[in-house]
Amino acid sequence: MKRDLYETLGVAKTADEKELKSAFRKLAMKYHPDKNPGDAESEKTFKEINQAYETLKDPQKRAAYDRYGHAAFEQGGMGAGAGMGGNAGGFSDIFEDIFGEMMGGGRQRRSAGGRERGADLRYNMEISLEEAYAGKTAQIRVPTSITCDVCTGTGAKPGTKPTTCATCQGSGRVRAAQGFFSIERTCPTCQGRGQTITDPCTKCHGHGRITEERSLSVNIPAGIEDGTRIRLSGEGEAGVRGGPAGDLYIFLSVKPHEFYQRDGADLYCSVPISMTTAALGGKFDVATLDGTKSRVTVPEGTQAGKQFRLKGKGMPVLRSSQVGDLYIQMQIETPQKLTKRQRELLKEFEDLSSKENNPESTGFFARMKDFFDTLSD
């Protein structure tokens, strides 16, 4: 039994586009295979989340799902791009009829001569934050069906021609009685093509397509965000018998970075400094994504949580000349494993300390005492 798609994403049936997207992103981050290496259960969940989102974000598919549930996507109708296989039993033809038309694929799939649009392909690409910063041209290899060069996609041996299907007289459809209904269904002899091949091409065995790996170069623009989908029109599977090719979708994810967390165009880096550096002041360098170093000056008496902004050291904004900022957040590391001598020095330091050295702490405990007094009055 397949899980309800809304349940999979943890959203209400009334969720709008934004809610769907946000729920998807949260779950996708959590179950991403990179974060759960070797965990088959997470991987399965990750796939389900992806499929649920793929369906629900498309208003047409969502409407179909709301009406017919998973049955809406069983067998045919939407092509391999939907990523939802399965067997719908005896009803598949009915659903194919309804949804084939509804999804705008019906006429196209069964047009004269059996032209069929190729399936959409999905390619998952993972890039580093540095690559997202600089942009890049990626070479990818995509296994895909391409038009057979021997028969130029007809499926018939060169010199021969496909013949009109005798079962359906070329219409690709046959009528059949099913209970009280008369149902028009895809011709079983020619699978709706309207033609049969008596002398199949030896290279593609009559399919008109062969599987090959293609090399494509994909332009990844600087500033691209995690979760972006790039559509390469016509780069999907070749169509059947001269039909139009499907599209190739690149699903892009940006790997988590060791030092930098991203929020839109801004980057955040949490830097632990020693207690003495925080108290006395100091300097340190951070390597920024533009390949340079930036020096950060820590003033005397820096508190934990203090943030320094390095202007223009964040991520570029997609298709713009704007650049975000880098925020350096201070963490203060309390010294551990003290030697006897260090302990003596700190004790001496404490004895010499005044209220002015720790105004926050002094003030807090004074107010806490007052509060206690009001309670016990």
Ligand SMILES: [Zn+2]
């Ligand atoms: Zn061929």
Ligand SMILES: [Zn+2]
């Ligand atoms: Zn036929």
